[in-house]
Amino acid sequence: MEVLVAAVLVWAAVFKFRGGSQRSALGKIVGEHRVVTVFRLIGGVEVLLAAGLLVPNPVGKWAAFAWFLGLLGYLSWARVAEPDSSCGCLSDKFAPVGVRALARAVVLAGMVVTAELLPWYAVIPGAVAIVVLSAELDGYWLIPLRRWKVKLLHPLGNTEFHIPVTSTVQQLHKSQVYQSAYPLLRSDVLDTWDEGEWRILTYSAERDGERATAVFAVPRDRYDPEAVRFALA
Amino acid sequence: MASPPVEVMAPTTAEASWFCCGPAFGPCGTAGGGACGTCKSASLHCAWPNTSDACFDITRPDKCGDDLLRRTCGHQFFVKHLCGTTEIAVTIRDCGPQTDLWCGERRCCGGNCATNRLIDFTPAAFTRLGSLSAGIIPVSIRS
Amino acid sequence: MENLGRRKFLTSAVLGTATTVVGATALGSLAPETAFADDKWMLEPDAVDPDFAEGRITGIQGSMLMVTGSDRTFHRIQVTGGTSIWKLRNTTFDEAEVGDGLYARGARMPDGVLAADAIWLNIVNLQTHIVAINRDVLHLDHHGHRIVGHVVSGTTAAVYNGTPAISDLSLLQVGKHAQVIGAWRPDTNEVDIATVYAAAA
Known part of the structure; x- marks a missing residue:
């Protein structure tokens, strides 16, 4: 069990020696320019703790326990104070401080102090728990799993075909007519309806201080921005 | 390969989107005052991808071949919709957008096109240039 | 009915099937570079734009919206036939409800009323990651907060790599980033x- 916790600590340390995360909440405490140094320092401590765990002695065990409690405190603070920041614990992948990061700190602390009471094979559920609780590792198992599910079930395979108004508006934007008329427009789309092969879009417009309605006719089912027609009514 | 730096005089073109900051309704409510602390949705503010080293490390416009000058909080740009005639002054109040997520994306108005997302506006600034529902508009930027 | 007549009139104006259209202008004469001098808009860096409003609707009286800004400013917003209203799609004034969030652009009148050109109800623009996809639902991560995005048949469109918008969403992928323009359902994360x-x- 100690080996597992030591491995997690070394993994965390290696990542921190590589420069750490730019988006961790750490910058808020120590200042942006010191983040790299502080990350290295923390990495050093983590390596020492890992070594302390591998050599059986009570000091190493309780030091690691205290470390994880400290981590728990830091993460709880980051979650409240800097909700947009990343955990910055194990990888540079953006992983906001969530319930899982907090639970992982608790599990690690628990594993350290209960290591002697548990049989050796407890390390397997322990490792699984750490992987499941690590948002940084989602890319290796959770995302592929969800993609696979989407592939099987096609939840968005709604086959009803239509031309979204957004698409017509985009085609309108490409036309020379729109380019010339743009300075007159005052509003977003007022109304839209279909007329044969055309989709009509209206806007509020202003010309020489007078209000008017700008009307565009855009081909609906084909892409031909040069065919767009315009009137000011 | 890389385009020249955004020079003081020469205008550059870019895609622009919008973001909310300061007090706001809905999921925007958690946005806060931005990297400069005083960003407000109802003011003519903008976000720039190179306000600091930490900001640049997130937005990475260089990955799209854009070599942007460092412009810090408070700097003013003059911006215009590529088809518009109105130019507005916007003040940097945040870091963004994340340019490298959308490298090569292009937006046009008529025959005038702009590539890559280099600036984000508050709703107040964006609506002086275009419609919020369009999401992204092509603009020109000069200092 | 009035609306149908108006549509008919505008359709004939733009497609030229009727000859009775008055005031319709052919485009040829519109050359912005000659017709318009360049405008400039400058405000103090932290000044609030006077011709803009943000907030939640607290009351509707006739065609006037009472809005309380998130900074506690109170706005009265006048809606006219020429005001565009967006709520997920372009729509009409009767879809506005108390509790809706809004952004409005217009002109501030001397009496403090904002005469609105355009109103966007509940509009949000979110930079997200797709966490999971279920039937007609995208689960999105927005800066560490979970957002449930509903696909609305007939309206929802997807733009892949900047190509024209299409109604086919099947190319969306779990784990990828996505920008969502949508309408917030007030007081939910949906x-x-x-x-x-x-x-x-």
């Missing part, structure tokens, strides 16, 4: 999706 911008699978 949005109806208007347009989703994504990298194609």
Whole structure:
């Protein structure tokens, strides 16, 4: 069990020696320019703790326990104070401080102090728990799993075909007519309806201080921005 | 390969989107005052991808071949919709957008096109240039 | 009925099937570079734009919206026939409800009323990651907060790598980033999706 916790600590340390995360909440405490140094320092401590765990002695065990409690405190603070920041614990992948990061700190602390009471094979559920609780590792198992599910079930395979108004508006934007008329427009789309092969879009417009309605006719089912027609009514 | 730096005089073109900051309704409510602390949705503010080293490390416009000058909080740009005639002054109040997520994306108005997302506006600034529902508009930027 | 007549009139104006249209202008004469001098708009860096409003609707009286800004400013917003209203799609004034969030652009009158040119109800623009996809629902991560995005048949469009918008969402991928323009459902973490911008699978 100690080996597992030591491995997690070394993994965390290696990542921190590589420069750490730019988006961790750490910058808020120590200042942006010191983040790299502080990350290295923390990495050093983590390596020492890992070594302390591998050599059986009570000091190493309780030091690691205290470390994880400290981590728990830091993460709880980051979650409240800097909700947009990343955990910055194990990888540079953006992983906001969530319930899982907090639970992982608790599990690690628990594993350290209960290591002697548990049989050796407890390390397997322990490792699984750490992987499941690590948002940084989602890319290796959770995302592929969800993609696979989407592939099987096609939840968005709604086959009803239509031309979204957004698409017509985009085609309108490409036309020379729109380019010339743009300075007159005052509003977003007022109304839209279909007329044969055309989709009509209206806007509020202003010309020489007078209000008017700008009307565009855009081909609906084909892409031909040069065919767009315009009137000011 | 890389385009020249955004020079003081020469205008550059870019895609622009919008973001909310300061007090706001809905999921925007958690946005806060931005990297400069005083960003407000109802003011003519903008976000720039190179306000600091930490900001640049997130937005990475260089990955799209854009070599942007460092412009810090408070700097003013003059911006215009590529088809518009109105130019507005916007003040940097945040870091963004994340340019490298959308490298090569292009937006046009008529025959005038702009590539890559280099600036984000508050709703107040964006609506002086275009419609919020369009999401992204092509603009020109000069200092 | 009045609306149908108006549409008919405007249709004939733009497609030229009727000859009775008065005031319709052919485009040829519109050359912005000659017709318009360049305008400039400058405000103090932290000044609030006077011709803009943000907030939640607290009351509707006739065609006037009472809005309380998130900074506690109170706005009265006048809606006219020429005001565009967006709520997931372009819509009409009767869809506005108390509790809706809004952004409005217009002109501030001397009496303090904002005469609105355009109003966007509940509009949000979110930079997200797709966490999971279920039937007609995208689960999105927005800066560590979970957002439920509903696909609305007939309206929701997807833009892949900047290509024209289409109604086919099947190229969206779990784990990828996506920008969502949508309409927030007030006081929930749910949005109806208007347009989703994504990298194609």
